[in-house]
Amino acid sequence: MTGPPNGEPEDGGEQSASRRGRFGRWRDQAVALGWLVLVWNLLWGEINWANLASGLLLGSAVLVFFPLPAVTFGGRLRPRALLAFAGRFAVELVSASLHIARIAVQPGYRPRGAIIAVQLRVRTDLNLALTAEAVSLVPGTLILDVDRESATLYLHVLDTHGPSDLAASRERTLAVERRIVRAVGSAAELRRVETRPVEKGTSS
Known part of the structure; x- marks a missing residue:
């Protein structure tokens, strides 16, 4: 009769895999809670102790009573790229x-809006959520709908004058996705963001 090497119990591998699975689930829950707290503070427009505490309570309640779909993180955090994303986001926010x-203050000016569809290149729930959130936080752009199956964002953009403005809005959205993938994406996702999708847009 032969046994496991080094005298380890036969179920040691299963127990180790189970522990790793539990750790992965707790890690994903912690990441989801962190993003919920961040979004809560961004919606209030100010980060302070009261907003952090209320965000933790609200985020915990959402995860307990309204469980989110499982979102795994298979990428790698790159601090330099994350700082570059934050800096560029701040510039675009101010601009x-x-x-x-x-x-708003220009007399008699009536801005023209448009609805465009932008298909993202990385079709993961995490990338879809982060890109949609980053795009919608910039004034003048509003997320109308999200197609999870095709990873398509439907946006309303303000002050468009022709096809060139529509193309520029699409490029800005894809640039946001590219910066997010550079900051937290995997090597395979980094290669994928070089592919240009086919997009549609209609003015209104």
């Missing part, structure tokens, strides 16, 4: 806010 302010 878009100034643009909307100019439209």
Whole structure:
């Protein structure tokens, strides 16, 4: 009769895999809670102890009573790329806010809106959620719908004057996705963001 090497119990591998599985689930829950707290504070427009505490309570309640679909993180965190994403996002946030302010105070000006569809290149729930959130936080852009199956975002963009503005809005959305993948994506996802999808848009 032969036994496991080094005298280890036969179910040691199963127990180890079970522990890794539990750790992975707890890690995913912690990451989801962290993003919920961040989104809560961004919606309030201010990060303080009260918003952090209420975000933790609300996020915990959401995860307990309204479980989110399992979202696994298979990428790698790259601090330099994450800082680059944060810096570029801050610049675009200020620029878009100034643009909307100019439209608001310009007498007699009626901005024209448009609805466009942008198909993302990385079809994971995490990438879809992060890209949609980052795009919708910039003034002048609103997420109308999300097609999870095809990873397509339907956006309403403000102040468009022709096809060139629609193309620029699509490129900005894909650039946001590219910066997010560079910050937290896997090597395979990094290669995938070089592919350009076929997109559609209709003005209104």
